[in-house]
Structures are given as C-alpha cells and as structure tokens.
Amino acid sequence: MLEIKSICKDYTRGRRTVHALQPTSMNIGKGQFIAIVGPSGSGKSTLLSMIGGMLSPKSGQIVLNGHSLYELNIKQRSRLRNEQIGFLFQSFNLVPYLNALENVQLPMALYGTNRANQKKQATQLLEELGLGNRMDHKPCELSAGQQQRVAMARTLAMRPNLILADEPTGNLDPGSRDSIIQAFHRLCAEGQTIILVTHDTAVSQSADRVFQINEGTTREESPSEVSNAA
Amino acid sequence: MSIYTMTLKEMFRRPGHSLTAFMIVAVGVTALIAVESIVTSSEKKVASQMQQLGANILVLPEGVTLHDYHSADAHGKSMPEEYVTRITLAQAVGVEELAPKLSVPADLKGQAIVVTGILPRTDFYKKSAWQSVDLLTAGLSPSAIGTKHEGCGGNSHQIAAADKADLSSYATTRVVHELDMDALLVGADLAKAEGISTGDSLTVLGANFQVAGILPATGTSDDGRVLAHLHRVQELAETGPIVNVIEVMGCCEEAANGLVGDLDELLPDARVVTISQILETQIMVNQVMKRLSYAIFGILVLLGGASIASVMFANVAERRRELGTLMALGATPSMISRMILMKAVAIGSIGGLCGLALGILAAYVAGPRFVGVATTVSIESVIAGLMIAVLVAVLASYPPARKAAHLDPCLCFQDA
Numbered sequence: 087m088l089e090i091k092s093i094c095k096d097y098t099r100g101r102r103t104v105h106a107l108q109p110t111s112m113n114i115g116k117g118q119f120i121a122i123v124g125p126s127g128s129g130k131s132t133l134l135s136m137i138g139g140m141l142s143p144k145s146g147q148i149v150l151n152g153h154s155l156y157e158l159n160i161k162q163r164s165r166l167r168n169e170q171i172g173f174l175f176q177s178f179n180l181v182p183y184l185n186a187l188e189n190v191q192l193p194m195a196l197y198g199t200n201r202a203n204q205k206k207q208a209t210q211l212l213e214e215l216g217l218g219n220r221m222d223h224k225p226c227e228l229s230a231g232q233q234q235r236v237a238m239a240r241t242l243a244m245r246p247n248l249i250l251a252d253e254p255t256g257n258l259d260p261g262s263r264d265s266i267i268q269a270f271h272r273l274c275a276e277g278q279t280i281i282l283v284t285h286d287t288a289v290s291q292s293a294d295r296v297f298q299i300n301e302g303t304t305r306e307e308s309p310s311e312v313s314n315a316a
Numbered sequence: 317m318s319i320y321t322m323t324l325k326e327m328f329r330r331p332g333h334s335l336t337a338f339m340i341v342a343v344g345v346t347a348l349i350a351v352e353s354i355v356t357s358s359e360k361k362v363a364s365q366m367q368q369l370g371a372n373i374l375v376l377p378e379g380v381t382l383h384d385y386h387s388a389d390a391h392g393k394s395m396p397e398e399y400v401t402r403i404t405l406a407q408a409v410g411v412e413e414l415a416p417k418l419s420v421p422a423d424l425k426g427q428a429i430v431v432t433g434i435l436p437r438t439d440f441y442k443k444s445a446w447q448s449v450d451l452l453t454a455g456l457s458p459s460a461i462g463t464k465h466e467g468c469g470g471n472s473h474q475i476a477a478a479d480k481a482d483l484s485s486y487a488t489t490r491v492v493h494e495l496d497m498d499a500l501l502v503g504a505d506l507a508k509a510e511g512i513s514t515g516d517s518l519t520v521l522g523a524n525f526q527v528a529g530i531l532p533a534t535g536t537s538d539d540g541r542v543l544a545h546l547h548r549v550q551e552l553a554e555t556g557p558i559v560n561v562i563e564v565m566g567c568c569e570e571a572a573n574g575l576v577g578d579l580d581e582l583l584p585d586a587r588v589v590t591i592s593q594i595l596e597t598q599i600m601v602n603q604v605m606k607r608l609s610y611a612i613f614g615i616l617v618l619l620g621g622a623s624i625a626s627v628m629f630a631n632v633a634e635r636r637r638e639l640g641t642l643m644a645l646g647a648t649p650s651m652i653s654r655m656i657l658m659k660a661v662a663i664g665s666i667g668g669l670c671g672l673a674l675g676i677l678a679a680y681v682a683g684p685r686f687v688g689v690a691t692t693v694s695i696e697s698v699i700a701g702l703m704i705a706v707l708v709a710v711l712a713s714y715p716p717a718r719k720a721a722h723l724d725p726c727l728c729f730q731d732a
C-alpha cells in the first residue's frame with residue numbers, strides 16, 4: 087500500500103548542504119507496524135515528512151494506495167493527507183484554544199463533515215479511549231498521557247489508512263506509553279498501517295519491521311537484532 | 317465546528333493581543349463619523365442660512381461682532397431707531413424690507429426670557445414721536461421701501477397678499493404685515509415648554525398681552541423668544557427710540573453686495589455686514605475641520621493598518637507549529653490564509669462597529685453642545701466608515717495571511 091522508491095533529501099542553508107536522507111526505498115504492506123530508529127538528527131522526521139506529503143524529495147517517488155504523492159497538487163495532497171494519513175507527535179500538538187472534543191473534531195471540520203457527525207464521532211472516540219469525562223477540558227488541563235490519548239483520537243478521527251507517529255511516547259510515563267503501544271498493536275491487527283519513529287528499544291522490538299537510519303542512510307534490520315544502537 | 321468558529325475561539329482566547337489594533341480601528345472610525353457628521357451638518361446649516369438669508373445685510377451698532385445671524389440682536393448695544401428712517405429715505409437700490417429689532421430681557425411666568433420688539437410693515441410710515449420727517453408727506457410710497465435694482469426678479473421677502481393676515485409669516489420672511497400694540501408672538505419651543513397657545517393672556521414687562529400666534533419652529537434662537545411691537549417694547553422697557561439691529565433684506569445677493577457700500581456711507585456710525593461675512597468664519601472653521609478630520613482619519617487608517625499587520629504577523633509567528641499541525645491534519649494553504657484574513661476582518665469589523673457607535677454618540681452629543689448644530693449622521697458615512705475599517709483590515713492582513721499559507725507544514729515535527 088505504500089511504496090517508497092529511492093527518495094532522498096538535501097537541505098541547503100546558504101552554501102552548506104546537509105544530506106539529510108540518502109536514497110531510501112521501502113515497500114510497506116497493509117497492516118504492518120513499522121518502527122524507524124536512529125540517533126537524533128539522522129533524518130527520521132525528514133523521512134516521515136516526505137511520506138506524509140509535506141516535504142517533496144529531491145528525487146524518487148512515494149506512492150500511497152496508487153497516488154504518487156508529489157504528482158498531486160498541493161490542494162489534492164492536503165486532501166489526501168486529511169483522508170488517508172493520521173499524524174501523532176511527540177509533543178501532541180493539540181490546538182491549545184480548543185477543548186478535547188473540538189481537537190478530535192478538527193480533522194473532520196477540515197474535511198467538511200457536518201457538525202452532528204463530527205460531534206458524534208469525536209465523542210465516541212474519546213469515550214473508547216477513556217476520556218469521556220474530559221471532553222470539555224482544554225489541553226493545558228490534561229496530563230501528558232491524557233493529551234496523547236486525545237491526540238490519538240484526533241489521529242483516528244478520519245479513519246486513516248496510514249498513521250505516521252514521530253516519537254509519540256517520548257514525553258510519556260511508562261503506563262501511558264504502554265497503553266499507546268497497545269492501541270497501535272490493536273489497530274494493526276485490524277489492518278491499520280503504522281510507521282513509528284522511536285528511541286525506545288522495547289517499542290521497536292515489538293514492531294513487524296524495523297528500519298535503522300544513521301546519518302541519512304537507511305538499513306532494515308530484524309526487530310530482534312535492534313539493540314540500544316539508538 | 318468550522319474554521320470560522322475556530323478563528324473566533326482563537327481570537328477570544330486572548331482578546332488583549334488584538335486590543336491595540338482593535339482600538340486604533342475604533343478610534344479612527346469614531347473620529348471619521350463624529351467629525352464628518354458634525355462638519356457636514358454645520359455646512360448644511362451654513363448653506364441653508366446662505367440660501368435663506370443670502371441677500372440680507374445686518375446694520376449693527378459699532379463694535380459688535382457676531383457669528384450667528386439669528387442672535388444678531390443679543391449683544392446689548394444699541395443705535396437710534398432713526399437709522400431706519402435714514403435708510404428708507406435714501407431709497408437705496410435693492411432694499412426690499414427693513415426689520416429693526418430691539419431685544420430686552422423679561423420675565424414670563426417666573427422664567428427669564430427675551431422679548432424682541434419688531435416693527436410691522438403697516439406701522440413703518442406712521443409718524444412716531446421721534447420722527448423728524450413724516451415719510452408719507454415726504455412723498456414715499458408705502459408699498460416699497462427701496463427700489464429694485466435693474467433686472468432683479470426680487471425674492472420672497474415681500475409678504476404675499478394672502479399671507480398678510482398670517483403672523484407666522486415672520487418665521488420665513490422675518491417681517492410681519494400688521495401687529496397690534498398688545499399682541500404677542502411666541503416662539504415654538506417656548507410655547508411648547510410653557511403650554512402657551514393662541515388667545516392666551518400673558519403678562520410681560522408689566523403689561524398685559526394677548527398671544528396672537530405661535531411661530532412655527534425654525535431651529536434658530538427665535539424659537540425661544542417672544543415678539544411684540546417694537547414701540548410697545550421701547551415704551552415698556554423705557555429704552556427710548558433705539559434698536560439693536562436692523563436687518564436689511566436685499567432683493568438679491570448681487571444687490572446686497574452693492575448695498576454694503578451705500579449703507580456704510582449712509583450710516584457712518586454703524587457696522588454693516590453681509591451674511592457671507594458672518595458665515596465666513598464658520599465656513600473657514602468647517603473647511604479646516606474637514607481637512608483635519610481626513611488627515612486624522614488617514615493617519616489612523618495607516619496606524620490601524622500597520623498595527624493589524626504587526627498583530628497578525630506576530631500571531632502567525634507565534635502559531636507556526638499550530639498552523640503546521642493544521643496543515644498536517646489536512647488544512648490547505650488557502651484555508652490557513654482564510655483563517656488569518658477572517659481574524660483580521662473580525663478585528664476590523666468589531667473595531668469598526670464600536671467606532672461607529674462611539675462616533676454616532678459623539679456626533680449627537682458634541683454637535684449640539686460644542687458646535688451648535690443639530691447633527692445627523694448620514695448612512696453613507698456609516699457605510700463608508702465600516703467598509704474602510706474592514707478593507708484596511710483585509711489589506712493589512714493580506715501579507716501575514718500569505719506568510720501563513722506558505723508556512724512549512726514540517727514545523728509540526730518541531731518540539732514544543
């Protein structure tokens with residue numbers, strides 16, 4: 087469902103060029119749980135941005151469910167991201183002036199779902215994640231674990247085909263971390279594809295496949311081999 | 317939820333952040349509406365006075381300056397009534413009517429008022445005690461005071477035959493045809509305030525008067541006074557044969573200009589002024605005010621625009637990660653720029669509306685109190701004020717909106 091064909095990326099700052107990502111290819115099937123590991127600055131977020139249709143590669147191609155992402159125009163790409171890709175971030179990125187319910191409604195609002203359905207869907211998701219009694223709380227009134235669960239509900243709101251998560255457990259306590267990871271496994275079992283950037287060996291060891299990035303070079307490893315290289 | 321409700325939520329989360337921009341817009345619109353309305357109303361008043369009284373000339377005692385035609389007699393200085401005779405005898409070209417006046421303070425039902433003595437047309441040629449010459453025996457026709465100048469159609473100062481019995485003609489022609497010695501004409505406002513109606517008996521200046529008529533409202537100081545026969549007022553107030561002012565109604569404006577010189581020569585001890593001279597100051601003040609108001613408005617538009625732009629730029633910079641996240645969640649660049657523009661429109665229109673309310677209030681309060689005109693706020697200036705406020709807001713927020721639309725969505729991966 088996701089084909090990454092030899093993409094690479096350079097950043098140019100003045101005269102200096104950073105080769106953030108060397109040519110990388112991946113072929114990812116539906117329902118796979120992919121972990122991407124590597125030291126800080128190795129190009130993990132760059133790779134995720136490109137897969138998410140937010141950063142065009144210097145060369146190469148990304149095909150998601152038959153759509154070559156960077157052959158679409160920016161509006162089509164935004165639309166595709168809205169409908170098919172869900173994001174989860176290390177610092178949750180909840181909109182501070184919206185309450186939990188409104189944050190979960192957000193992707194649906196951008197899509198144009200009517201109000202009643204937005205509310206119904208968002209309420210259901212929050213209840214499933216155990217936040218039924220926190221719906222009118224602003225993000226600043228929630229703990230880190232609760233915030234990430236709200237963010238998780240927001241990610242799932244549009245029932246995406248692909249979830250891209252950039253160190254989603256980095257700011258969480260072990261308990262919250264485990265519940266997020268368990269949720270991921272459940273989703274994968276239901277056929278959800280997940281690409282997760284993590285520093286956490288325990289997390290990467292539970293993934294279906296692991297890619298190790300080092301100074302922009304990507305190499306697939308077997309999950310059991312992943313050590314504390316990151 | 318929609319991006320519009322989101323925008324409002326974002327704005328009202330910290331209204332203080334947009335307060336300066338909001339206030340500058342409000343003050344700009346207030347200034348525009350208030351000054352524009354007051355000046356326009358004042359200009360209208362001047363124009364209507366010009367139209368109504370354009371051909372009129374005032375003969376005043378030496379040393380009197382004035383700014384309002386209708387209170388030309390309220391200065392306390394006087395000159396001999398004999399001047400009236402002199403003007404009549406001179407048979408000046410272009411004089412249609414003469415209206416000498418004497419105002420004295422009096423008391424009506426315990427309230428201080430002004431009684432103005434006027435000389436009815438029919439008594440003009442009657443010999444008075446002080447008159448050295450009998451105008452009728454001097455061979456003058458009582459039908460005209462002066463002579464028309466060549467080719468002039470004349471205007472409305474002559475009382476139409478049908479109106480001769482109607483004392484309210486004073487309100488438009490400023491002369492009456494006939495007035496009994498014990499008759500009183502009461503201004504509209506005073507009559508209303510005191511509940512006076514035609515036929516009432518009133519004691520003024522120690523004598524008994526019959527109310528012969530209530531004058532229609534004119535919007536001038538005449539509405540608050542009482543008019544009686546000049547000679548009766550002179551007698552009761554024991555002033556002797558004096559007047560405060562002589563209104564000279566010219567047949568047309570051209571004649572009025574020529575008359576000033578003639579009258580100056582005729583009455584070297586009096587001051588002769590035209591309506592345009594009286595209104596000149598007001599016209600000048602209006603022009604200065606208008607220019608000033610446009611200048612102030614222009615400055616405030618620039619300031620308002622600059623402050624909206626800077627508020628919005630700061631807002632976009634502060635929300636980089638949030639806007640990047642919105643893009644990651646599927647917001648298109650045009651949605652992002654619409655959110656920014658909408659916020660600016662909200663600031664502009666709420667500021668504009670507050671400015672309108674304040675401006676209208678200021679116009680209605682300050683107009684009558686400080687400028688002496690009853691102000692009306694035109695719907696055009698209201699619409700213009702609002703539209704300019706919104707337009708400035710949109711134009712000023714266009715660059716920040718563009719910047720927001722071009723933000724890099726990858727910002728969402730930056731750590732907080």
Ligand SMILES: Nc1ncnc2c1ncn2[C@@H]1O[C@H](COP(=O)(O)OP(=O)(O)O)[C@@H](O)[C@H]1O
Nearest residue numbers: 097099104106125126127128129130131132133
């Ligand atoms: N917008 C950018 N401009 C210039 N260099 C960048 C930019 N984003 C990332 N980089 C550089 O690219 C490299 C990879 O960054 P990133 O993908 O964020 O790494 P990671 O997520 O693995 O920590 C780093 O050296 C970083 O400094």
Ligand SMILES: [Mg+2]
Nearest residue numbers: 130131252729
């Ligand atoms: Mg990163």
